[in-house]
Ligand SMILES: Nc1ncnc2c1ncn2[C@@H]1O[C@H](COP(=O)(O)OP(=O)(O)OP(=O)(O)O)[C@@H](O)[C@H]1O
């Protein structure tokens with residue numbers, strides 16, 4: 001299957017007419033890692049995904065994949081690059097009149113010259129991967145929402161994408177189906193080593209699925225970094241979001257007005273809340289590891305010294321490092337956790353800049 005590719009987003013801004021959705025979005029999705037994008041409704045997460053696949057055009061900034069800036073690419077090059085994206089839209093976006101087989105086969109018939117035998121092999125392999133091997137003759141209207149999502153996922157995978165985008169794959173699913181779907185996403189990431197970006201409102205998904213988390217807020221990418229960094233952050237926006245509380249800077253219309261926030265502060269209801277405890281990341285079913293894990297380990301160790309103490313502690317724990325030494329189950333190199341052995345310029349520059357820029361803004 002296709003190998004993942006790094007996606008470098010720099011200074012990206014998007015408006016509709018005079019209404020700005022977000023601006024100056026800067027971060028890098030590392031090759032093959034699982035990234036989650038959080039943020040209150042209406043902050044422009046879906047718009048961001050649409051900009052990535054070229055359905056919408058940002059007015060400023062760049063999106064660089066394989067040395068090509070998608071914002072400025074000529075249409076034939078853009079068409080080529082678009083084939084490296086797989087997308088799972090919110091409702092699976094299946095064609096209601098086609099059975100699942102034809103739905104999943106659609107991108108192959110549209111974009112490749114493969115014969116029907118080759119198409120059948122690929123479609124059945126992907127249907128099998130998502131657990132729909134016996135459902136190929138069913139129409140989308142005859143199956144459950146969870147099955148529709150998995151069919152959408154199979155369709156997103158047929159062109160062997162280097163980048164897979166998921167817009168709320170878990171919306172409308174019960175907690176058990178969500179757990180299965182998240183496990184499937186981890187297993188698919190292991191099989192494909194493609195770069196994943198998942199938009200979700202599910203806190204448990206955010207806690208257990210990703211390597212990195214970003215949060216859209218206040219017309220910016222407020223933060224982007226390793227999951228341990230966001231999940232231990234004391235930033236009021238992040239902690240309110242992860243706790244699902246009313247008290248905090250986020251209101252029903254995204255931002256509370258100053259009066260409301262001041263009243264909350266005066267009544268003492270803005271006191272600090274404990275963050276939910278860190279949970280373990282979901283591991284591949286076969287007990288093996290994902291290729292991205294090793295690369296991420298190096299990257300995160302290299303940026304460790306730039307992170308707050310709580311994030312460092314959480315990373316040491318999740319990477320199985322004791323007292324700053326490479327511990328059991330970790331890589332074999334005995335190392336300074338500050339990443340003295342990293343190749344210069346290799347590590348986490350964009351995540352850092354995305355993170356700290358956002359922090360300074362508030
Ligand atoms: N094609 C469009 N034309 C004009 N405005 C748009 C268009 N698409 C989105 N918007 C606006 O952009 C803003 C962000 O929308 P978007 O759908 O990206 O939010 P979101 O973060 O995905 O929200 P949710 O979590 O509810 O899905 C909204 O104010 C929306 O009305």
Ligand SMILES: [Mg+2]
Pocket residue numbers: 045046047167
């Ligand atoms: Mg959306």
